[in-house]
Amino acid sequence: MSKAPRKPAPQSAAKSGETPAGDRIAKVIARAGVASRREAEKIIEAGRVSVNGKVIDSPALNVGPGDKISVDGKPLNPPEPPRMWMYHKPTGLVTTNSDEQGRETIFDRLPADLPRVITVGRLDLNSEGLLLLTNDGGLKRQLELPATGWLRRYRVRVNGRVTEDALEPLRKGIVADGEHFQPMEVTLDRQQGANAWLTIGLREGKNREIRRALAEIGFNVNRLIRVSYGPFQLGKLKEGEVEEIRRKVLRDQLGIEIEEPAATPRTGTKSGTKVTRSRKPGPPRGTDLTDMGSRPARGKPLSKPMSKPMSRPGGKLGGKPAPRSDARSEGGGFKTGKPRSGGPAKPPRDRKG
DSSP states (O other): OOOOOOOOOOOOHHHHTOOOSSEEHHHHHHHTTSSOHHHHHHHHHTTOEEETTEEEOOSOOEEOTTOOEEETTEEOOOOOOOOEEEEEEOTTOBSSSSOTTOOOBGGGTSOTTSOOOEEESOOOTTOEEEEEEESOHHHHHHHHOGGGOOOEEEEEEEESOOOHHHHHHHHHOEEETTEEEOOOEEEEEEEETTEEEEEEEESOOOTTHHHHHHHHTTOEEEEEEEEEETTEEOTTOOTTOEEEOOHHHHHHHHOOOOOOOOOOOOOOOBTTBOEEOOOOOOOOTTOOHHHHOSOOOOOSOSSOOOSSOOOOTTSOTTSOOOOOOSOOSTTSOOOOOOOOTTSOOOOOOOOOO
């Protein structure tokens, strides 16, 4: 009886020319929160990483879920779920990990108990406003791509008297310093003495694009504030504050599934930088929404309205409430009172903002 012919041995990915399964080792290390991909490559080249007990010195390696990775002799933690934060960047800080001139960076001001984060785009030294932070390099690249099509809005103050005709080149697309800029959405908000306030929206993020484009038509920018990045808005976030974006909002806006982690203590503060609880981003205080465009999609409400009235202290459910002798708590509404005879109750006056 003849033996069945042997099957040829499978070729390795390198010999067959196929892309090896898994992810690059530097990407896996970065996802675990140890370092950025570039820093991870340096760690690998320094011989500080081992895979399945063997030290490697080249980042040109793909690894899978079954591979055991160690950095400095310690097992690598599982990858963290994607997370995002909003940061109100002040002027005078550089958006980089380290500055060659020794200037202070945003990372010098971030809270010590934040995980390792990277910025989505950047704001230059003299610009302020919304800067998105994330712990996920893939998410960062996705949000920075022009193909994503997210509009970034800025409030811009320029020196000089501005007319609609003067702004028309920006709306059509302009060439500055030999570089072509795509058409921008430009609104002249108001002239205030020697300065004018504009709202500018753009979908690309070239270096100092707004400043260079306005300089090309003869206007010098003396203040630039980013107020939104796609659906995420600066809202009432104070200068220097950091706020995590809720995972539900990330799912609604980005379409990514994120597992809810175990409850963790609230993030603390460092160097006067406050980290507050998570919330949905909202429009800036005092912002005219006609200047800001339409509201972003907010997703479904986080809670349902109560179908039955709740009892007040000292009262019964559905019964007559206990008498109150003072106004509502601070930041709430106004003193309660009975309607005037012959007509509805007088509505409360709006508080001054």
